[in-house]
Amino acid sequence: MVDTVAQAGAYLHHLAFESSQPDRLAAFYGDIMQMEVARISDREWRCEGPARRMVVVPGQDKKLAYAGLAVRDADGLKLIRDRAESEGVAIHASPSPYFREGAFAVKDPDGNLIVFGLSKPEYVKAMGWPRANHAMPIWGPVQHLTYRTQNMDGFYDFYHRKLGFRMVDRVIKQDGTIATIFVTSNHEHHTIAAFAGDRTGMDHHSYEAGEWNYLRDWCEHFASRKVQLMWGPGRHGPGHNLFAFIEDPDGNWIEISAELEVIHDRPCEDWPHEPRSLNTWGKAILRS
Numbered sequence: 001m002v003d004t005v006a007q008a009g010a011y012l013h014h015l016a017f018e019s020s021q022p023d024r025l026a027a028f029y030g031d032i033m034q035m036e037v038a039r040i041s042d043r044e045w046r047c048e049g050p051a052r053r054m055v056v057v058p059g060q061d062k063k064l065a066y067a068g069l070a071v072r073d074a075d076g077l078k079l080i081r082d083r084a085e086s087e088g089v090a091i092h093a094s095p096s097p098y099f100r101e102g103a104f105a106v107k108d109p110d111g112n113l114i115v116f117g118l119s120k121p122e123y124v125k126a127m128g129w130p131r132a133n134h135a136m137p138i139w140g141p142v143q144h145l146t147y148r149t150q151n152m153d154g155f156y157d158f159y160h161r162k163l164g165f166r167m168v169d170r171v172i173k174q175d176g177t178i179a180t181i182f183v184t185s186n187h188e189h190h191t192i193a194a195f196a197g198d199r200t201g202m203d204h205h206s207y208e209a210g211e212w213n214y215l216r217d218w219c220e221h222f223a224s225r226k227v228q229l230m231w232g233p234g235r236h237g238p239g240h241n242l243f244a245f246i247e248d249p250d251g252n253w254i255e256i257s258a259e260l261e262v263i264h265d266r267p268c269e270d271w272p273h274e275p276r277s278l279n280t281w282g283k284a285i286l287r288s
């Protein structure tokens with residue numbers, strides 16, 4: 001089966017989170033994640049920085065409202081829609097303000113809403129950020145989203161088998177059950193992943209700073225705002241990326257990453273479910 005989503009070159013373009021205190025959450029992303037905050041209405045706040053966007057809507061804390069994956073071109077978007085329809089996946093309307101007409105949404109077995117679309121021109125991911133003058137805002141495009149799930153088979157079936165995200169790495173427990181699956185929709189090691197656990201929802205989302213120095217700059221910025229790291233810095237096994245984690249006021253985990261593996265044509269690999277797979281440098285946070 002063709003990895004249709006990967007073939008179409010989709011990337012994580014924006015996220016939308018529910019919150020019981022949307023104004024507080026939006027202000028956090030404005031100050032701590034260096035985004036401009038706009039209150040669009042009582043139902044929507046938008047936070048925008050270079051190649052990173054977060055929509056906040058009123059609702060339940062730590063709940064994904066939707067994730068927006070932008071596709072390279074209209075042909076790719078049609079490929080994904082045709083594949084989803086041929087697999088019997090229900091198509092929903094796009095709630096995203098960032099995508100052009102023709103965007104559509106699908107819902108995974110845990111109820112997570114994924115929107116595929118073409119970015120409006122003013123929001124395309126421009127990588128020509130002036131790095132010689134990178135101090136503010138610090139470079140860090142939104143890059144991946146991960147879930148906690150009690151239905152790993154459903155995750156595999158929906159994202160890989162039905163939509164055609166490419167399998168990249170798995171973490172396998174001693175009893176042979178799957179602890180983690182990483183899938184990608186382009187050349188990045190993973191754009192979505194799922195950790196087996198005793199709850200259903202989000203695990204974390206990540207901003208790819210690219211280089212170690214930018215990860216350092218993020219940590220210095222957090223320190224200046226008295227936001228302590230909750231994990232890291234460390235280096236993951238799968239993806240080989242450097243990482244540091246903080247938590248937002250709702251309890252969502254935010255990762256700043258660097259040196260994430262670029263995938264070309266290697267096959268899916270299995271990793272043992274042990275602390276070193278999560279952090280080769282130090283302490284691990286095992287989800288199950």
Ligand SMILES: [Fe+2]
Pocket residue numbers: 144146204205206255
């Ligand atoms: Fe991550």
